[in-house]
Amino acid sequence: MHVEKMSADDFPFAVQLSNTMSWNMTVEDFEFIMKLEPEGCFVLFSGAERLGICTAISFGNLGWIGNLIVKEAYRKEGAGSLLLKQAIAYLRSKQVATIGLYAYPHLTSFYTSFGFKPDIEFLVLQGEPAAFPPEDSTARRAQNSDIQKIIEFDRRFLGADRQKLLEAIILKAENLCYIVPHSNGISGYVAAKVYGADAEVGPLVCLANHVEAAEKLLKTVLSSLRGLNVSVCLPKKEAELLDLLHAAGFREKFRVVRMFLGSALAKKCIYIAESLERG
């Protein structure tokens, strides 16, 4: 078995394999992550046969691993470990200090054997939001002149520089981004990616003691996504946001555990994941 860097020729395999897990991945998803991290996506081969994939992305001192999957017939033979080791080595070569990932609960011991430590539990919810009744919302649509503010705010609370990811999301016309202004800066922001009839909320980052601002951001973005099939991945401990999502008809699909190799990040803020594969 050997690992190669992913190329566009591998996309049909990557999509087909990842969708055996209902991850809802498309060629565009792999194009997007390859554009952000051209050297960080990997395919495992046995001779000419493709067996598995894994993606990694670096944000300065933080790296994130996702899309780890091996063809069912080849599992438990070390293939998954080879891919994970490759992704870790790649991120180390980018000088990241901490590597994060979201693990299915039954796989935490697999990742623990590589030194990852469980952090907190996240829930993935799905629903088709209706519009929330209009209220005096202080959340407003982000403008291009807000992007730098958002990137700096995100860096302050996440402890990593997600400029390349945030710009790619916010500047895409179909996507949404809202902020809650606060004195000279912001007290939080939310983005959502729209893919035709589907959408994914995230990231949302908000000051820890500003739950109302986080609720406003979530209501505002969900109202704009009404009628779409929307998914959200958020910490189980965010009770107010979970209540809001349940009241909007969202239902839990599955749970994951955030794990870190290195110091845990994004501790002192309200946080909704950008995606499972990028944190």
Ligand SMILES: CC(C)(COP(=O)(O)OP(=O)(O)OC[C@H]1O[C@@H](n2cnc3c(N)ncnc32)[C@H](O)[C@@H]1OP(=O)(O)O)[C@@H](O)C(=O)NCCC(=O)NCCS
């Ligand atoms: C997770 C996955 C990539 C592991 O790949 P793999 O090729 O089976 O992994 P390895 O053979 O390197 O296994 C390494 C260790 O993890 C353990 N392990 C692997 N899959 C496991 C599972 N489903 N449950 C519990 N332990 C598991 C193995 O027993 C092995 O331990 P050992 O060396 O002590 O025997 C593979 O099971 C897979 O593709 N699963 C479906 C997709 C998925 O869940 N991805 C992970 C998202 S968090």
